[in-house]
Amino acid sequence: MTLRLFHLNAGTMSPPSALLVNGRGGLFERARMVCHILLIERAGELCLVDTGIGLNDINNRDQLPAAFLKKGRPSLDPAETAIAQVGALGFDPHNVRHVVMTHLDRDHAGGLADFPWAKVHVHDTEHRAAVKGQPAVQPGRYAAQQWRHGPDWATYDRFGADWMGLPSCQVDLFDGWDVRLVPLPGHTPGHSGVAVKRGDDAWFFHAGDAYYSRRQIDSPPRRAPLGLLFQIRKAEIDRAQRIASEDAVRRLRQRPAISICCTHDPDEFDRLSK
Ligand SMILES: [Zn+2]
Numbered sequence: 001m002t003l004r005l006f007h008l009n010a011g012t013m014s015p016p017s018a019l020l021v022n023g024r025g026g027l028f029e030r031a032r033m034v035c036h037i038l039l040i041e042r043a044g045e046l047c048l049v050d051t052g053i054g055l056n057d058i059n060n061r062d063q064l065p066a067a068f069l070k071k072g073r074p075s076l077d078p079a080e081t082a083i084a085q086v087g088a089l090g091f092d093p094h095n096v097r098h099v100v101m102t103h104l105d106r107d108h109a110g111g112l113a114d115f116p117w118a119k120v121h122v123h124d125t126e127h128r129a130a131v132k133g134q135p136a137v138q139p140g141r142y143a144a145q146q147w148r149h150g151p152d153w154a155t156y157d158r159f160g161a162d163w164m165g166l167p168s169c170q171v172d173l174f175d176g177w178d179v180r181l182v183p184l185p186g187h188t189p190g191h192s193g194v195a196v197k198r199g200d201d202a203w204f205f206h207a208g209d210a211y212y213s214r215r216q217i218d219s220p221p222r223r224a225p226l227g228l229l230f231q232i233r234k235a236e237i238d239r240a241q242r243i244a245s246e247d248a249v250r251r252l253r254q255r256p257a258i259s260i261c262c263t264h265d266p267d268e269f270d271r272l273s274k
Contacts, residue, residue: 002199003177004041006089007261007273010052010082010111011035014073020227022266023213030073031227035107036261036269037082038206039089039096040196045174046091047098048118049194049206050263051082051111056146065140068106083114098173100181102208103191104130105235106143108263116149121171123181124157126190135189137237156181163195164203164255166248184210184249186242187235193249195258203258209235210245214268217250217260 013033018025022032035052057064058076068074078084086093096115101122102108109130112120128134130142131153159167161180168180171194178197185191187209194206212232215222224232236242252258261268 002042003196005196005198005204006039006041007269008037008039008052008082008085009034009080009269009273010037010050010054010085011080011107012075012077013107013264014075015071015227015231017227020225021231023215023225023228032266033072033264034266034269036206036263036265036272037111038194038196038204039082039086039091040177040179041091042174042177044091044095046086046096047100047173047177047179048082048096048111048115049100049196050102050108050208051099051115053081053107054111054114054146055081055083056113057106057110057143060145063145064106064143067140072107074107081114082111098171100171100173100179100194101126102194102206102263103188104142104146105188105209106141106146108208109143109146112146112151113149116151118151119154120151121154121156121173121181123183123190123192124155125185126188126192127153127155129189137188138235141188159183164252164258166252168195184208184245186210186238186240186245188237191245201257205249205252205258205260207249207260207262209263210242210249211262212264214262214265216246217253219250219254221246221250
């Protein structure tokens with residue numbers, strides 16, 4: 001039986017300059033960025049890949065960093081939250097028993113507190129950086145209130161299995177599901193892509209923040225618009241690793257059996273969510 005995939009935008013952000021971030025539109029017009037997450041369903045069983053911005057963030061917005069609210073200008077629309085959209089699709093949010101995280105940045109982990117019953121799967125290195133502060137990253141990057149409810153974490157630190165030429169490990173989800181965590185470090189210490197086997201040979205790969213604009217994984221690569229490139233570099237914790245991760249995703253894109261998305265590209269989201 002194949003897995004059904006739903007593409008959800010769990011948080012529109014409107015940073016300054018459409019021209020510099022989206023590569024078109026006005027210099028002084030606000031840009032559009034999305035938080036592209038996945039809802040995976042089979043026989044009523046549900047799993048999320050990332051959670052975007054959650055109700056918990058919207059109800060406690062004063063706990064989000066002021067710079068994020070001012071520059072990113074997230075819409076903070078309750079209807080865009082994962083929990084609202086799962087319900088709007090006719091599913092019971094309590095059936096979301098698992099969440100697989102690409103990483104724990106505040107624009108990805110905000111919905112965790114809306115699913116306190118779910119097991120949260122993440123790279124061990126990412127968990128340590130975000131929850132224990134080891135290694136320390138940019139201050140204010142992770143938002144501890146997003147896991148104050150004490151999630152049931154499942155962390156992974158062995159990536160021995162080859163997936164399409166990359167190290168990976170199987171995520172322990174529902175019986176018969178083949179979902180893998182594929183480390184793509186550089187953006188954060190334990191940043192990972194999530195590979196989902198949909199059918200016989202077909203895979204979907206969520207690359208998280210390994211790229212922000214689809215043009216970065218073109219062959220040959222095209223540079224992201226300048227404002228976006230600035231954001232990418234400001235957020236990275238290791239440039240060489242980030243570039244190697246971006247290269248790895250570009251190589252995956254050459255394989256016809258794999259469809260790919262990232263988190264923040266609005267055009268890619270519009271195409272895949274149609
Ligand atoms: Zn992000």
